Structures are given as structure tokens and as C-alpha cells.
Amino acid sequence: MRQLWALLVLIALSSASVAAPVRIKDMADFDGVRGNDLVGYGLVVGLDGTGDSFRNAPFTEEMLAGLLERLGINVTDDALRSKNVAAVVVTAVLPPFARSGSRIDVGVSTIGDAKSLLGGTLVMTPLKAADGNIYAVAQGSLISGGAVVAGEAARVVEGVPTAGAIPAGARVEREVAFDFSQLQNIRIALRNTDFTTATRIEDVINRDFNRRIAEARDSGTVIVEFRKLGNVSPARVLGRIENLTIEPEDRAKVVIDHKAGTIVVGEHVRISRVAVSQGNLTLRVSEAPLVSQPNPFADGETVTVPRSFAELEEEPGIGFAELADETSLSDLIAGLNALGVPPRDMIDILKSIHAAGALHAELIIE
Numbered sequence: 001m002r003q004l005w006a007l008l009v010l011i012a013l014s015s016a017s018v019a020a021p022v023r024i025k026d027m028a029d030f031d032g033v034r035g036n037d038l039v040g041y042g043l044v045v046g047l048d049g050t051g052d053s054f055r056n057a058p059f060t061e062e063m064l065a066g067l068l069e070r071l072g073i074n075v076t077d078d079a080l081r082s083k084n085v086a087a088v089v090v091t092a093v094l095p096p097f098a099r100s101g102s103r104i105d106v107g108v109s110t111i112g113d114a115k116s117l118l119g120g121t122l123v124m125t126p127l128k129a130a131d132g133n134i135y136a137v138a139q140g141s142l143i144s145g146g147a148v149v150a151g152e153a154a155r156v157v158e159g160v161p162t163a164g165a166i167p168a169g170a171r172v173e174r175e176v177a178f179d180f181s182q183l184q185n186i187r188i189a190l191r192n193t194d195f196t197t198a199t200r201i202e203d204v205i206n207r208d209f210n211r212r213i214a215e216a217r218d219s220g221t222v223i224v225e226f227r228k229l230g231n232v233s234p235a236r237v238l239g240r241i242e243n244l245t246i247e248p249e250d251r252a253k254v255v256i257d258h259k260a261g262t263i264v265v266g267e268h269v270r271i272s273r274v275a276v277s278q279g280n281l282t283l284r285v286s287e288a289p290l291v292s293q294p295n296p297f298a299d300g301e302t303v304t305v306p307r308s309f310a311e312l313e314e315e316p317g318i319g320f321a322e323l324a325d326e327t328s329l330s331d332l333i334a335g336l337n338a339l340g341v342p343p344r345d346m347i348d349i350l351k352s353i354h355a356a357g358a359l360h361a362e363l364i365i366e
Contacts, residue, residue, distance in 0.1 A: 024188070024201060025242035028222075031187035033096045036176065038135055040090040042125030043067060044108065044117055044142065050161075051086040052112035060087040060112055067123065086114035090125050090138050092170050100175055103168040106138045116161035117144045127170060138170035183234045185225045188241075193220035196249035204244050252361035254350055259366075261343050263350065266361065274358040 043063055044051075052060040064085055068075050092106040108122060120142045127136040144164035190197060198216040205214035205224065213228045224241065226234050252268040290305040353359045 020247075021245035022248055023242065024204075024244050024246070027191060027197070027248055028201070029189045029191065030238060030242075031189060032178065032180065032183070035096055036094040036129050036135070038092045038094055038127035038129055038170075040125040040127040040138060042088055042090055042138070043123045044086045044088050044110075044114075044120035045084060045123055046119060046121045047084045047086060047114070047117065048119055049083045050114060050116040050118070051083045052110075052114050053083065060085060063087060086110050086117060086120065087112045088117070088122070090122065090127060090170075092127055092136060092138065094129070094135055094172065094176070096176075097178075097180070098172045098175065100172055102172045104136060104170050104172065106166045106169040108142055108164050108166065110162040114162060117142050117164045118161055120144075120164075122166060122169065133174060135174045135176075136170040136172050138166065140166045140169040142166055180234060184227050185223055186234065186238070187217075188214075188222040188224065190220045190222075192248070192250055193218075194249050194251070195219045197246070198222055200246040200248075201244075204246050205241055208240070208244055253364060254354075254359065254361050255364045255366065256347050256350065257366045258347065261347070263343060263346055269359070269361040271353060271360065272358040274353060274356060 041063075043060070054060060064082075088108045088110055090106050090108050092104050094104065098104065106122075106127075108117065110117060122139055122142060124137055124139045126134045127138055129135050142164040143166065144161050145159045188201065190201075195216075195218075198219055198221070201222050202214045202216040205222075206212050209229070211228060213226075214222055214224050216222050224237070226232060226237060229237065250266065250268075252270065253264075253266045254269060255264040256262070292303045292305055294301065350359065351363070351365075354361075354363045
């Protein structure tokens with residue numbers, strides 16, 4: 001584990017030593033060029049006895065009955081006892097500028113007590129946006145990444161068989177009304193807000209067009225005025241802008257994921273002069289009560305005598321290690337590795353250094 005941690009640190013240091021230019025399209029979004037979330041409620045059929053039980057999922061029975069009635073088949077509740085049907089929620093994202101007839105991917109997840117969607121087929125399902133209008137219709141065979149093996153006394157589940165996807169499983173039926181060619185200006189929204197990065201984007205755009213058409217309004221927004229270029233196509237201008245490159249700046253950050261034991265330290269993290277020591281103390285307490293009983297036919301009563309055992313175990317500690325003033329990322333990692341600190345303990349050390357006011361970075365704990 002320690003060798004893996006050292007390898008990850010080495011890769012991070014080697015990649016952070018040279019700041020590579022990044023395209024504007026990879027660090028920012030253009031106002032209006034966005035997708036729209038779609039959602040629908042439908043049925044998956046053709047399951048091998050792994051569908052919903054109508055007793056626990058009555059909405060599945062109602063949907064199946066409604067579907068059959070629309071197809072001209074009248075059924076009674078007693079006739080619907082199939083285990084090959086499951087109620088599902090279907091989700092998708094309508095890409096920007098998607099045209100009628102184009103296809104998009106969809107995701108499918110069960111909402112009842114179905115055990116698996118393997119081998120199922122999604123029946124025609126309308127997909128609606130937040131405005132309540134239908135923008136696409138999904139249908140097709142599912143691809144599920146899970147597997148289920150069951151016997152009389154055991155059951156093994158691998159992956160998530162109750163969720164799946166249909167590549168190109170929905171057809172766009174309605175377009176979003178948006179005429180991009182009529183825009184007079186557009187906002188470039190930075191994904192990681194920073195004043196330095198915003199001004200660098202402004203400078204590189206103005207320098208490339210040899211005129212002042214871009215202006216940084218704040219740390220996350222750059223305005224581009226198309227009308228200053230005359231009668232031009234906004235699509236061609238953005239196609240030119242999005243491929244311009246700059247070296248982005250970012251705040252110093254330390255991101256800690258407690259659940260996975262992952263630590264990500266940014267390039268600009270600095271630490272003031274501080275001394276660090278680390279050790280583990282384990283206290284174990286066990287109870288073994290003793291029962292005292294009187295002799296047969298004797299005048300007495302049974303008494304329970306408490307008996308406790310306490311054990312204090314302290315691992316061999318490591319002495320104080322001093323980190324000099326304005327320690328860099330490489331010095332910090334080298335110092336912690338010199339202490340022989342595993343990643344889990346590094347999390348506690350970094351939190352303590354931050355609490356002491358010596359960690360000059362934003363500490364993000366997830």
C-alpha cells in the first residue's frame with residue numbers, strides 16, 4: 001500500500017512540475033450551449049421471472065393493464081400474474097442543438113422489487129423535460145452490467161442488475177427553440193472560478209482577434225461581444241475561441257475522501273513551520289463475570305461477581321518531525337513518507353495541521 005502511495009505521489013509531482021496549456025473548451029462552458037435532463041416512467045418486459053411482484057408493486061400492474069388496454073386488450077386483475085415485467089424510471093440528457101430524429105442514450109433503473117433487468121426490453125416510453133413537454137421517446141433492449149446467480153440456500157449478486165442502459169435508445173421528437181445565430185454576445189462561464197484565469201482568457205481572445213471583444217466581468221464570467229466583429233457567424237467565432245489555450249490558475253486545495261482513504265494535494269499547497277508527531281494508542285476492555293452459587297440445599301443465593309480486564313497497547317511511536325517554513329508539496333509528501341505514515345493517518349495529520357493554522361490551502365473533506 002505504501003509503495004502504491006509513493007507511486008501516485010511521484011506521478012502527481014511529475015505532472016505538476018510543468019503547467020501544460022489547456023484549451024478554453026476544456027475549462028469553461030458557453031452560455032446557452034447546454035443539455036436538458038429528461039425523465040420518463042415505463043415498463044420493461046421479457047424478464048426471466050425477475051420482474052416486480054404485483055403484490056408489492058401495484059403500480060406495475062396498473063401500468064401493464066393500461067398498456068394492454070391501449071393495445072385493445074381487456075384484462076382483469078386476476079389475469080395479471082406475470083413476473084416478467086418491471087416498472088422503471090428512464091433518464092436521458094437532450095444534447096444542445098439536438099435535431100428531430102437524432103438518437104440519444106438512456107439509462108433505466110427499477111423502482112419496484114424486481115431482482116434483475118437482464119434480457120429485458122423497454123416498451124415505448126415518453127421522456128419529458130422540466131417544462132412538462134415530451135422531447136424524446138425511448139424503446140429498445142437493455143444492456144445490464146450485473147449478474148445474479150441463485151440457488152436453494154444462497155444467492156450471489158455481482159454489479160447492479162437492477163439498472164441498465166440503452167445506447168441510442170431514444171429518438172428526439174421535439175427540438176429546443178434556440179436560434180444561436182442571432183446572438184450578439186455570449187458568456188464564457190469558468191468551471192473553476194478564478195480571477196487570474198478569467199483575465200488570461202480575456203487577454204488571449206483579444207490578442208487572437210487583434211481587438212477588444214472579450215471582457216472579464218468577474219472570477220467566473222468572460223463576455224464576448226460578437227457585434228464588434230461585424231457581420232460574422234457566432235458559431236465560427238466560438239469554434240475559434242474554444243481552441244485557444246492558456247495556463248489556468250487555481251486555489252491551493254487539499255481534498256480528502258474519508259470513505260476511500262484518498263488524499264489529493266494541489267500543486268500550490270504550502271505549510272508554515274510546524275512539528276508533527278504521530279502514534280496510535282489502543283485500549284481494550286473485556287468483561288468476564290464470575291457466577292458464585294451456594295452448595296446444594298444450603299441457605300444462600302446465587303451472586304454474580306463482575307470481573308473486568310483492561311489492556312493498554314501503545315504502538316512504537318515516531319518522534320517529532322519538523323516541516324520548515326513555506327514547505328512545498330514535494331517537501332510535505334517527503335516528510336510524511338519519512339515518518340512512515342500510511343494514507344489513513346495522513347488524513348488526520350493534515351486535518352490537525354489545518355486546525356493549527358499552518359496549512360495554507362482550502363481543506364475539502366468529502
